[in-house]
Every structure is written in C-alpha cells, then in structure tokens.
Amino acid sequence: MMESCNCIEPQWPADELLMKYQYISDFFIALAYFSIPLELIYFVKKSAVFPYRWVLVQFGAFIVLCGATHLINLWTFTTHSRTVAIVMTAAKVLTAVVSCATALMLVHIIPDLLSVKTREVFLKNKAAELDREMGLIRTQEETGRHVRMLTHEIRSTLDRHTILKTTLVELGRTLALEECALWMPTRTGLELQLSYTLRQQNPVGHSVPIHLPVINQVFSSNRAVKISPNCPVARLRPLAGKHMPGEVVAVRVPLLHLSNFQINDWPELSTKRYALMVLMLPSDSARQWHVHELELVEVVADQVAVALSHAAILEESMRARDLLMEQNVALDLARREAETAIRARNDFLAVMNHEMRTPMHAIIALSSLLQETELTPEQRLMVETILKSSNLLATLINDVLDLSRLEDGSLQLDIGTFNLHSVFKEVLNLIKPVASVKKLLVTLTLAQDLPVYAVGDEKRLMQTILNVVGNAVKFSKEGSISITAFVAKSESLRDSRAQDFFLVPSDNHFYLRVQVKDTGSGISPQDIPKLFTKFSQTQSQATTNSGGSGLGLAICKRFVNLMEGHIWLESEGLGKGCIATFIVKLGIPEQSNESKLPFVPKVPANHGQTNFLGLKVLVMDDNGVSRTVTKGLLMHLGCDVTSVSSSEECLRAVSHEHQVVFVDVCAPGIDGYELAVGIREKFSKRHEKPLIVALAGNTDKVTKENCMRVGINGVILKPVSVDKMRSILSELLEHRVLYEAI
Amino acid sequence: MDGVVQLQKQLVDYTASLFHEGFLDEQFNQLQQLQDESNPDFVVEVVSLFFEDSERLLNELGKTLEQKTVDFKKVDAHVHQLKGSSSSIGAQRVQKLCIAFRNCCEELNTEGCLKCLQQVKHEYSLVKNKLETLFKLEQQTIAAGGSIPTL
Numbered sequence: 001m002m003e004s005c006n007c008i009e010p011q012w013p014a015d016e017l018l019m020k021y022q023y024i025s026d027f028f029i030a031l032a033y034f035s036i037p038l039e040l041i042y043f044v045k046k047s048a049v050f051p052y053r054w055v056l057v058q059f060g061a062f063i064v065l066c067g068a069t070h071l072i073n074l075w076t077f078t079t080h081s082r083t084v085a086i087v088m089t090a091a092k093v094l095t096a097v098v099s100c101a102t103a104l105m106l107v108h109i110i111p112d113l114l115s116v117k118t119r120e121v122f123l124k125n126k127a128a129e130l131d132r133e134m135g136l137i138r139t140q141e142e143t144g145r146h147v148r149m150l151t152h153e154i155r156s157t158l159d160r161h162t163i164l165k166t167t168l169v170e171l172g173r174t175l176a177l178e179e180c181a182l183w184m185p186t187r188t189g190l191e192l193q194l195s196y197t198l199r200q201q202n203p204v205g206h207s208v209p210i211h212l213p214v215i216n217q218v219f220s221s222n223r224a225v226k227i228s229p230n231c232p233v234a235r236l237r238p239l240a241g242k243h244m245p246g247e248v249v250a251v252r253v254p255l256l257h258l259s260n261f262q263i264n265d266w267p268e269l270s271t272k273r274y275a276l277m278v279l280m281l282p283s284d285s286a287r288q289w290h291v292h293e294l295e296l297v298e299v300v301a302d303q304v305a306v307a308l309s310h311a312a313i314l315e316e317s318m319r320a321r322d323l324l325m326e327q328n329v330a331l332d333l334a335r336r337e338a339e340t341a342i343r344a345r346n347d348f349l350a351v352m353n354h355e356m357r358t359p360m361h362a363i364i365a366l367s368s369l370l371q372e373t374e375l376t377p378e379q380r381l382m383v384e385t386i387l388k389s390s391n392l393l394a395t396l397i398n399d400v401l402d403l404s405r406l407e408d409g410s411l412q413l414d415i416g417t418f419n420l421h422s423v424f425k426e427v428l429n430l431i432k433p434v435a436s437v438k439k440l441l442v443t444l445t446l447a448q449d450l451p452v453y454a455v456g457d458e459k460r461l462m463q464t465i466l467n468v469v470g471n472a473v474k475f476s477k478e479g480s481i482s483i484t485a486f487v488a489k490s491e492s493l494r495d496s497r498a499q500d501f502f503l504v505p506s507d508n509h510f511y512l513r514v515q516v517k518d519t520g521s522g523i524s525p526q527d528i529p530k531l532f533t534k535f536s537q538t539q540s541q542a543t544t545n546s547g548g549s550g551l552g553l554a555i556c557k558r559f560v561n562l563m564e565g566h567i568w569l570e571s572e573g574l575g576k577g578c579i580a581t582f583i584v585k586l587g588i589p590e591q592s593n594e595s596k597l598p599f600v601p602k603v604p605a606n607h608g609q610t611n612f613l614g615l616k617v618l619v620m621d622d623n624g625v626s627r628t629v630t631k632g633l634l635m636h637l638g639c640d641v642t643s644v645s646s647s648e649e650c651l652r653a654v655s656h657e658h659q660v661v662f663v664d665v666c667a668p669g670i671d672g673y674e675l676a677v678g679i680r681e682k683f684s685k686r687h688e689k690p691l692i693v694a695l696a697g698n699t700d701k702v703t704k705e706n707c708m709r710v711g712i713n714g715v716i717l718k719p720v721s722v723d724k725m726r727s728i729l730s731e732l733l734e735h736r737v738l739y740e741a742i
Numbered sequence: 743m744d745g746v747v748q749l750q751k752q753l754v755d756y757t758a759s760l761f762h763e764g765f766l767d768e769q770f771n772q773l774q775q776l777q778d779e780s781n782p783d784f785v786v787e788v789v790s791l792f793f794e795d796s797e798r799l800l801n802e803l804g805k806t807l808e809q810k811t812v813d814f815k816k817v818d819a820h821v822h823q824l825k826g827s828s829s830s831i832g833a834q835r836v837q838k839l840c841i842a843f844r845n846c847c848e849e850l851n852t853e854g855c856l857k858c859l860q861q862v863k864h865e866y867s868l869v870k871n872k873l874e875t876l877f878k879l880e881q882q883t884i885a886a887g888g889s890i891p892t893l
Contacts, residue, residue: 625792625827632776632784667822719769719829722776 019077026070033067055102055109062102065095143292146174150296151303160311164196167304171279172198175293178246178283183233183276185210185255192233192276208232214250219274224251224294224301233278246281247289251301253277256309277301353401360397363390402555413457413562417589420454420512421446424485427465431481435473440481442473447486451510455587460559464567465514467552468580472518475578479519488513488583508588511565516580523571523578531569532557560584613638615729616657620650620675621664621695626718630662630695633725647675654679658690660732665707666697666718676710691732695720746888753879753890760876765869769832789873792831796866799824803859807852817855818847824862835865 037060044056072088150170154163168180179199183192186207192215194206208215214231227234229245252274279297281287367387375383402411428444435442472481488511523531532553560567565584571577617639621627627643634641644650654661661679665672676692683689693714694707707715714732760766777784799820806816825840839862846854880890
C-alpha cells in the first residue's frame with residue numbers, strides 16, 4: 001500500500017547528510033516546542049497576575065501541536081505505515097486549527113497588550129510627578145516649621161537685644177548661613193550701623209551711608225532681594241582670596257513706633273525707618289537661594305519687626321509705670337505734709353483760741369465790772385472804749401475760729417427742732433435798739449405758709465440772719481430795712497441770680513427764703529464777688545470805719561452752704577441800697593412727737609407746780625411704814641391724801657375726784673397691775689380716769705412693760721424724795737405721762 | 743444758852759455719826775424734811791410705826807421658821823415687808839440684811855434663813871437703840887429751848 005503514497009522518495013545515499021540534519025533539526029525544534037510551553041506554564045503559575053491564561057493555553061496547545069507535528073515528521077523520513085500517516089495528518093490538521101485560532105485571537109490581544117504598555121509609561125510619569133510635588137510640600141512644611149520655630153524663639157522674649165540675636169542665630173541655623181548681619185539706622189538716620197552679627201561676637205562699628213542705591217533698592221520693596229556680595233553691607237569679612245562668596249540676600253526690617261499705631265488704622269510704613277538684614281550663604285557651596293528660603297526670610301523679617309515693636313511698647317509702659325510710681329510717692333508725701341500742716345494749724349488754733357479767749361474774758365468781765373463803779377466821765381469814756389474794743393476782738397477771735405473750723409469741714413450743725421418764728425422775732429428784738437438809734441424803720445414779714453417749727457441749727461441760722469440784718473443796718477444811714485421770710489418754691493427762683501442752685505423738693509424738708517432789703521449805701525457791682533471772701537473790705541467800707549471784721553459774710557456763706565443753701569447779694573450800685581437773699585434747707589418736724597409713750601427720759605429740773613394744794617390723791621400700799629411715809633410726803637406737798645392698804649379698799653375708795661392714784665406694784669400677794677386695770681375700768685369717761693402711778697422696787701424693762709400694758713401712766717422707784725415727788729407730780733400733771741429713766 | 747448750843751452740837755454730831763456708820767441713809771433726811779408745823783411729830787410717828795411693824799414681823803418670822811416644814815413663801819412675804827419698811831425710813835443696814843435674807847429664802851435654805859434672822863434681829867435692836875437715843879436728845883434740846891438743827 002505504500003506504493004501509492006506520494007511521499008517523496010527518500011534518496012538515502014545522496015541526501016543522507018541533509019536528511020540527517022533535517023532529522024536532528026526537527027528533533028530539536030520539537031524539543032524546543034515542548035519546552036517553551038512548559039517554561040511559560042511554570043512562570044505564569046508563579047506570576048499570578050497574568051490575565052491572559054486562555055491565550056496561554058491556546059498558545060501552548062499550538063506549540064505542542066507544532067512540536068508534535070515535527071516529531072511525527074521524524075517517522076516520515078522512512079517508510080511508514082498508514083497509522084503514522086493518519087496520525088501525522090490528524091496532527092497537522094489540529095495544528096492548523098489551533099494556529100489559525102491563535103492567530104485570530106492575537107488580533108484582539110496584541111492591541112491590549114500594547115495599551116498596557118502605554119499605561120505603564122503613563123503611570124511612571126505620574127509617579128515621578130507626585131514625587132516632585134511631595135518633595136515640594138515637604139520643603140514647604142519644613143519652611144513653615146522653621147518659621148514657626150523662629151517666630152516662637154523671637155517672640156518668647158521682650159528684650160530687644162535677645163530678639164535680634166535670636167533671630168540671627170535661628171536664621172543662621174535654619175538656612176545654614178555663613179554669616180548673618182543686622183544693620184540698624186543711627187539716630188541721625190543718615191547711616192546704617194552694623195549692630196549684630198552671627199559669627200563675630202563684637203561687631204566693630206562699621207557704618208555705611210543710608211542712601212546707597214543697593215540699600216534703597218532693598219528698602220523700597222518688602223521682599224528679600226538678592227544683592228551682590230561685593231556691596232559694602234555684604235563685605236563683612238575679608239575675602240580669603242580664592243573663595244567664591246556665596247549668594248547674598250538682603251531684606252528690610254521695619255522699625256515701628258508706638259505712634260504708628262492708631263486705633264483701627266494699621267500703621268503706614270511711611271515713617272521709613274528700616275533696619276537691614278543681610279544673609280550670606282556659605283561660600284564655595286554652589287548653593288542657591290531658593291524661593292521658599294526667600295519667603296522664610298521675609299516672614300521672619302516681619303515677625304522681627306512686630307517683636308521689636310512689642311518690646312518698644314513694653315519699654316514705654318515700664319517707663320510710664322515707673323514715672324507714675326514716682327509721682328505717687330511724691331503726692332503721698334505732699335499729702336502727708338499737708339495733713340501735718342493742717343493738724344499743726346488746728347492745734348495752734350485750738351491753743352491760741354483758748355489762750356486768747358481767757359485773757360479776753362478777763363478783760364471784758366473786769367471792764368464791765370469797772371463800768372459799774374464810780375467813774376469820772378473821762379474814765380467812763382475810756383472804759384467804754386476798752387469794752388467795745390475788747391468785744392470786737394472777742395468776736396473776731398470767735399469768727400476766726402469758726403471760720404477755720406468751717407473750712408476744715410469739721411464744723412457740724414447742731415440739728416434740733418426750734419421755733420422758726422421766734423428766731424425772727426428775736427433777731428428783730430436784737431436789732432431794734434440799734435435801728436431806732438439810727439432812725440431806721442425795720443419791718444418783718446413772715447409768710448402765711450411758713451411753718452412755725454423747723455428742724456435745723458437754730459443758733460447758726462440766727463447768727464446768719466443777724467449778720468445779714470446787721471450788715472443792712474450797719475450800712476444804712478437812713479431809710480428802712482425790710483425782712484421777708486417765706487417758703488421757696490422752684491418758680492420763685494427763676495427771677496433770681498441763683499441759676500446754679502436747684503431746689504429738690506421732698507416731703508420732710510422745705511426751703512426757707514429770707515430777703516433783707518435796705519436803702520443804704522449799696523455796693524458797686526465789681527465789689528459784689530469779693531464780699532464773701534474773708535477779710536476783704538471794699539473801699540467804701542474801709543473809709544466809713546464801720547467796724548466790720550470782714551469775716552461775717554464769709555461765715556454766713558459757709559453756714560448757708562452747710563445748710564445746703566445759697567446766699568447772694570444784689571445791688572444796683574453805690575447809694576442805691578442792697579438786697580441780701582439767702583435760701584436754706586430746713587427740716588419739717590414730725591407731728592406725732594407727743595403721743596410717743598415709752599421711755600421719754602424726763603427728769604425736769606424745773607420746779608413747775610410747787611403747790612399742789614388740794615390735789616386729791618390716793619395711795620395704796622400694804623406696808624404701813626412706807627404708806628405713812630408716802631402719805632407724809634404728799635401731804636407736805638399740800639395734797640389731800642387718802643391711804644389704803646389693800647386692793648379692795650382701793651377700788652372702793654377711788655372716786656372721780658382723785659386725780660392721781662399711787663399703787664405699790666412690787667408687794668407680793670397684791671397684784672398691782674390688776675388693780676390698775678380695775679381702777680381704769682371703773683371710770684368710763686376719759687376725763688374721770690385718774691392718773692395711775694406705780695411705786696416699784698425696780699424700774700427694769702419688764703416692770704415698765706407690764707405697767708404700760710395695763711395703762712399705768714408712770715413708774716417711780718421707791719423710796720421717793722420730796723424733790724423727786726414734786727417734779728414727778730408736776731411732770732405728770734403737765735404731760736399725763738411719766739416714765740422715769742433709770 | 744451754852745447748854746442749848748452744846749446739846750445741839752451733840753445732836754448734830756450724833757446724827758452725823760449715825761449716817762457715817764451706815765445705820766441711816768438719805769431717806770431718813772427725807773423724813774426729817776417732811777416734818778413741819780402741820781406735822782411736828784412726823785418722824786417719831788413713822789419710826790414708832792416702824793418699830794411696831796418690825797417687831798411683829800420678826801416674831802412671825804421666828805414662828806414660821808420654827809415649823810417642821812418651812813413655808814418659804816410666807817417667810818419671803820414677811821421679809822419683803824420688813825425690807826419695805828426699813829427702806830422707807832432709811833434703816834440702811836436692816837434693809838441690806840433683808841435683801842440677803844430674801845436670797846436665802848429663794849434658795850430654800852432654812853439654816854441660812856435662821857442665821858439671817860438672827861442678824862436682822864441684831865441690827866434691828868441696834869438701830870432701835872440708836873433712834874431712841876436720838877429722839878431723847880431731840881427732846882432734851884427742845885426742852886432746853888433750842889430747836890432741832892436741820893442737817
């Protein structure tokens with residue numbers, strides 16, 4: 001069957017070599033073809049990310065089949081059986097199929113694979129870019145950290161030198177500078193002086209003029225400016241020849257003043273005082289100034305400016321505080337001196353007052369006595385003059401003392417209730433003799449609504465009125481004096497000169513207004529303000545020798561001020577009379593003075609009614625002896641006495657004729673209080689009720705309370721003396737109440 | 743006349759000594775002041791009344807304190823009376839003892855009370871003697887034609 005096959009006739013003898021080589025090649029090809037998939041499988045298994053397994057299988061199959069084909073080819077070189085042919089054919093067919101499929105598959109796959117490659121390139125680029133950016137951020141962060149640290153260092157002190165030194169040190173460290181220097185403007189402002197350097201400990205006072213172009217360039221911008229290493233500000237160290245100096249950067253540092261800061265107004269940098277900071281990179285380092293480093297330098301320069309201004313402010317405030325303390329000390333000292341002076345003066349015045357008054361009194365008293373004796377007319381005249389002069393002197397002494405006390409503020413008003421109308425009447429009485437001698441008519445008008453009683457300092461009010469009226473009389477040679485007094489209301493003030501005086505109406509005060517009009521010599525308008533000052537006398541006063549001490553009105557003014565009032569004078573001119581007006585604040589006395597029962601301590605010294613003739617009294621006392629004594633006492637005073645020794649007898653004996661009943665309340669066994677109640681109940685009409693007085697062994701609070709509770713009108717401590725009984729009775733009958741003070 | 747003056751002097755001295763020794767106090771002066779024309783024997787009357795009253799009270803006190811169960815309230819009441827009387831005429835020492843006596847009563851102290859009673863009796867007899875002597879002197883002075891000088 002092999003005869004029909006169309007195989008190529010093997011020509012063994014001639015092509016034996018060729019055949020051999022083909023045989024070997026096929027064998028090796030087969031081997032390769034079998035080993036490649038194995039390798040692939042091995043490595044792919046290892047890789048685990050390869051996405052094209054199916055392709056690999058296909059590829060593997062293709063290769064295997066190719067290998068198989070070539071392997072089977074080995075048998076076809078010799079005569080072979082039909083099976084081999086069939087197998088060969090099958091293998092070839094399969095190989096064809098698989099390889100076509102693979103070829104088709106590859107059409108899809110290869111673009112994908114290619115794109116993977118491009119993506120890979122893209123990612124690599126991206127990674128490189130990110131790396132760059134991260135590098136940038138890191139440097140920025142580091143810069144920021146440096147700035148913060150620098151700022152912290154700089155701002156941690158308020159001492160100017162430390163700030164500047166620290167700045168240079170830290171900058172030098174952060175930026176690894178070779179040299180860092182600070183040039184400060186001199187006081188004249190025309191030069192820059194080297195103040196601080198990093199490396200040199202004590203910078204020698206280099207100075208450069210401020211108007212160099214390079215310096216102007218730096219000052220005109222707020223950025224760090226690169227300058228030439230050869231310019232005068234940068235040439236700090238002698239160049240060591242071959243060294244290539246590092247790059248130099250300069251930045252301005254504004255020096256702010258306190259006056260630059262206005263509220264809500266950021267400082268204008270028009271004051272143009274700058275310091276210059278110069279930074280040098282190490283020589284021969286080929287380093288360059290990076291942008292972030294420049295930014296760092298600018299930020300630091302600003303911070304330094306702020307820190308310096310803070311330091312300046314602190315210095316200012318410390319100085320101000322020291323100044324204040326000094327002033328305080330000085331003021332304190334002055335105050336103490338003033339106080340000592342015042343005390344000394346007061347002591348002096350007190351002593352002098354006493355010392356002066358004693359002889360004054362002697363003089364006045366003895367002169368008065370002398371007046372009473374037999375004197376010749378000449379002698380009498382002399383004595384009168386002595387008396388008048390010494391009275392004047394005494395008044396002056398009193399006035400001076402009063403005035404000094406008034407000025408101290410140590411004078412206090414003696415407030416009390418007094419009769420206002422009678423004050424005026426008394427003034428009138430005092431002034432009438434003098435006025436009638438001068439033939440002056442004095443009239444007093446008291447308003448209808450003027451209260452009769454008022455609360456205030458009676459003596460000083462009288463003194464004031466007397467002074468004012470006295471002045472009116474003194475300075476009037478003829479005519480009339482009119483005194484009017486009324487209650488001041490706000491309306492009535494509008495027509496007066498007291499514009500700065502306000503009436504504050506209240507329920508328990510009223511304002512008394514007194515006006516004294518005279519037709520005397522008047523006062524010229526320019527003299528009016530001087531009137532109330534001490535010791536000053538107007539021209540006219542001095543010439544007429546009126547004897548005024550000059551203090552009177554000043555004292556009046558003080559008194560009036562103390563009484564929360566106001567005093568002023570009006571005059572139309574010389575010869576046209578004068579109107580003196582004053583307003584003072586007085587209190588309104590309470591109405592219900594009388595009905596207050598308890599503890600009105602009254603042991604009146606007056607003898608009042610010394611004759612109680614016929615006064616019917618009843619005495620109840622269980623002790624015979626004391627009953628007899630009390631009876632005797634009352635009889636001595638002229639009373640008509642009935643005595644009883646028990647409550648029942650008392651109740652029986654008491655009648656409406658008895659005006660006073662004395663009841664012993666401390667006897668045990670007799671309840672005096674009940675008796676008192678009984679007595680009061682016996683008489684329904686008020687005028688018939690007798691006054692009940694308790695005779696007690698003690699007058700403590702409990703006893704008094706008990707007495708008051710039952711309506712007893714008074715308590716007396718046993719034993720009673722004659723005088724006491726007398727005064728008690730008169731007091732009782734006058735006021736119908738008596739509670740003896742302990 | 744000499745004798746009168748002497749008697750008067752004696753009277754004054756004696757009265758002064760009574761005050762000085764504390765037998766009498768100011769109240770006695772008051773009594774003397776109450777004596778006038780309308781009441782010429784006022785002092786003697788009051789003092790006699792005092793003697794009567796006091797003797798009665800002292801007897802009562804003695805009886806009450808001898809009881810088996812002492813009624814201190816009653817004792818207190820009597821002493822109170824005695825105190826009132828003595829203070830009314832100015833028998834100072836007696837009055838002071840009465841105050842002490844009352845304290846013993848408050849303490850319900852029988853022993854103390856008895857003791858106080860003894861003291862009061864003693865003082866009372868003293869002052870009684872003194873006053874009687876005083877009155878005798880006064881009578882003598884008046885009999886001799888002089889007047890009782892007011893202190």
